[in-house]
Amino acid sequence: MVKPPDRVLIEACVDSVPSALAAETGGAGRVELCDNLIEGGTTPSAGTIAECRARLRIAVFVMIRPRGGDFLYSDVEYDVMRRDIAHARTLGADGVVLGLLEADGRVDVERTRALVQAARPLSVTFHRAFDVARDPEAALDSLVGLGIDRVLTSGQAPTAPEGAVLIAHLVRRAAGRIGILPGCGIDETNVRELVAQTGAREVHVRGTSPVRTRMAHRNPRVSFRAAVDGDDSVLGITDAERIRAMARRLDGA
Template identity: 45%
Template sequence: MTALLEICCYSLACALAAERRGADRIELCAAPLEGGLTPSYGVLKSVRQQVSIPVHPIIRPRGGDFCYSEDEFSTMLEDVRTVRELGFPGLVIGVLDEDGDVDLSRMAQIMAVAGSLAVTFHRAFDMCADPYKAFDNLKQLGVARILTSGQQSSAEKGVSLIAELIARSRVPIIMAGAGVRAGNLETFLSAGINEVHSSAGGWTPSTMRYRNPGLSMSTDPNADEYQRYAVNGQAVAEMKAIITRFSQQN
């Protein structure tokens, strides 16, 4: 079985570049410094119209933890409806309660609104108090896949838990993400992981020539606002080649 390569993209340009260089699926986000937030309607619509491989937008109204207010959750449900109505095949989301468990009531509402969409429970899974309990709950809810680093700072460090979860059940699919790159990709493939998630990119300088060094639009005074995140097409192609070669040899 050939592993699937999902690339995290933060713009239409990134999504098109990832598609050209061999990505199998895209997770579409905004706000890379926040770890990925819900894309704007304009981005959603343009990507839906121009990208032909499957795209799963993230539904995340803010950065920080995954325990949301009533207003935030209502917004999330509206965003789920928008993604469904635009015709995307899936989405990425996650909701926890105050005790670090999967919020079963809210996730059940999300699943009902999502309908036939494939729902990925994102790395909120890595913030759960008990990954085994969370896995069983998400399986019961009918979630299609879980994106996880194995509750570690990187998926490479958490590969043993990822492999253990896969051994428990093939449903939901377990997708490894966080620090996945060409240099360690075979670690995941050798562990029997059939879906991997990577940003495969980096920061590039802004095209602006004029810069006001005494003013910032960020709450972080040290933030470099004259750079943009972009997918590295060569990195995507290299990862795809490794997956193809591994599949042929095994």
């Protein structure tokens, strides 16, 4: 096993200002700000970006994804992504998170290059579109050539612990030319082992707990959740104590 590096950065995936603040309190070094996490994350609102930037001291990376589903985008969707990148820059984001593929599963090099250029000088992460790319080695090499700063990946597996072998291979292949950011299914029980197995220097986590709102009235016949039995008064909010527990595990406590 690779010895876990010192000061592994925790990036918390959040979908609200309260979650972002809790992540910072718990010791996260960066947040990935999204909306619509039930679809894997889409671009958050301008108001959410602005409030996070105004209230947080840590880095705020903004998801640039116009819809759920796959990563083959129409011309209109691509234009939306360009506009969202411009807005994220204006609102003070520190980085953007994006991913585009061709129909055959290769990285869409031409469009990705244009979006990277539009985003600079912000940091750019290529998200888990990587995990459905046809050839992970070829995809990684394409991203290195594009100057992408890091790639978020579960190792093309359902969770990062299940994909640890490929993640470790990607870390070695990257050789410092691009960051490898393991994400999906990482929590207090496995974060230290995953870092030891892979040699990654950053991890992407959720760390949420259910929180009931103060709403007293409820119509049990109506729910706005995708699940039939969804309770609209229970929200998944980042738990500062869970983030703190992961940080302690990474520090060896």
